[in-house]
Amino acid sequence: xxxxxxxxxxxxxxxxxxxxxxxxxxxxxxxxxxxxxxxxxxxxxxxxxxxxxxxxxxxxxxxxxxxxxxxxxxxxxxxxxxxxxxxxxxxxxxxxxxxxxxxxxxxxxxxxxxxxxxxxxxxxxxxxxxxxxxxxxxxxxxxxxxxxxxxxxxxxxxxxxxxxxxxxxxxxxxxxxxxxxxxxxxxxxxxxxxxxxxxxxxxxxxxxxxxxxxxxxxxxxxxxxxxxxxxxxxxxxxxxxxxxxxxxxxxxxxxxxxxxxxxxxxxxxxxxxxxxxxxxxxxxxxxxxxxxxxxxxxxxxxxxxxxxxxxxxxxxxxxxxxxxxxxxxxxxxxxxxxxxxxxxxx
Ligand SMILES: [Zn+2]
Numbered sequence: 001x002x003x004x005x006x007x008x009x010x011x012x013x014x015x016x017x018x019x020x021x022x023x024x025x026x027x028x029x030x031x032x033x034x035x036x037x038x039x040x041x042x043x044x045x046x047x048x049x050x051x052x053x054x055x056x057x058x059x060x061x062x063x064x065x066x067x068x069x070x071x072x073x074x075x076x077x078x079x080x081x082x083x084x085x086x087x088x089x090x091x092x093x094x095x096x097x098x099x100x101x102x103x104x105x106x107x108x109x110x111x112x113x114x115x116x117x118x119x120x121x122x123x124x125x126x127x128x129x130x131x132x133x134x135x136x137x138x139x140x141x142x143x144x145x146x147x148x149x150x151x152x153x154x155x156x157x158x159x160x161x162x163x164x165x166x167x168x169x170x171x172x173x174x175x176x177x178x179x180x181x182x183x184x185x186x187x188x189x190x191x192x193x194x195x196x197x198x199x200x201x202x203x204x205x206x207x208x209x210x211x212x213x214x215x216x217x218x219x220x221x222x223x224x225x226x227x228x229x230x231x232x233x234x235x236x237x238x239x240x241x242x243x244x245x246x247x248x249x250x251x252x253x254x255x256x257x258x259x260x261x262x263x264x265x266x267x268x269x270x271x272x273x274x275x276x277x278x279x280x281x282x283x284x285x286x287x288x289x290x291x292x293x294x295x296x297x298x299x300x301x302x303x304x305x306x307x308x309x310x311x312x313x314x315x316x317x318x319x320x321x322x323x324x325x326x327x328x329x330x331x332x333x334x335x336x337x338x339x340x341x342x343x344x345x346x
Contacts, residue, residue, distance in 0.1 A: 204279015
């Protein structure tokens with residue numbers, strides 16, 4: 001009885017998070033592919049997943065329209081690949097048996113995967129937050145990169161090539177971004193330094209929430225992610241130097257594109273996202289020096305306070321310090337008010 005009461009107390013203090021793995025869309029598409037029974041056009045047009053996908057990709061190319069998507073589904077149902085296969089149904093048709101088996105396996109693991117994601121997120125979410133999200137697998141989409149809308153994250157199943165652990169961690173990383181937007185401040189776009197700080201904190205903490213180095217299976221996406229982690233571990237001091245150089249360039253070059261260039265080099269996969277790794281390293285140092293509550297509180301503060309707190313922890317623990325140009329930017333943005341709100345985190 002006492003145990004049950006204690007459990008009740010603990011669960012009422014924990015954040016209320018639910019993430020479902022949704023395979024229904026992919027499963028319906030796969031059932032239709034090569035069935036030669038035609039399509040339910042109204043149902044396709046009414047599908048929220050199809051609408052979000054078309055909306056997302058329409059930003060990049062005008063020909064990603066619902067009409068084009070409906071025609072691609074019609075052709076795929078007839079086992080035909082259109083000449084311009086923008087929704088990549090050729091691969092879906094070719095691998096349909098394998099993908100059906102993959103979905104069946106994923107369905108049996110659905111609850112376990114949802115619980116794993118929920119646990120990962122719960123450990124880094126303030127207690128007062130409740131969140132309901134979904135990770136949806138899609139077949140027949142324009143690209144291997146995932147996309148999100150609010151609390152929903154979408155990813156192409158054929159691209160994952162059966163890497164279900166990779167899917168779990170990827171979904172946790174992306175879903176954590178939706179949780180961050182519930183409690184982290186959005187710095188003004190006009191403040192380049194704070195925008196970059198904020199992105200480093202968001203990507204760094206998401207990388208710690210879903211740490212791919214924990215995965216023991218060796219799916220393709222997992223291997224890629226683990227290689228990136230190893231590369232960045234090896235060159236961590238150089239990553240900090242690079243960040244310092246970027247802040248020198250941002251403040252001194254007068255280049256109107258300095259901020260975009262910094263993001264392209266530091267915060268994209270182009271160079272294995274060195275600033276994601278810095279953010280992850282900062283997160284771990286703050287977490288072990290000051291504790292989880294302080295970490296979450298600093299994430300909710302203005303971004304320069306997270307950087308200043310890291311540098312103080314690094315000084316105390318002998319970790320790599322932030323370079324002088326990064327510290328200048330952090331100090332310049334710190335005000336009496338933001339410093340006081342961060343002080344309350346300790
Ligand atoms: Zn991310």
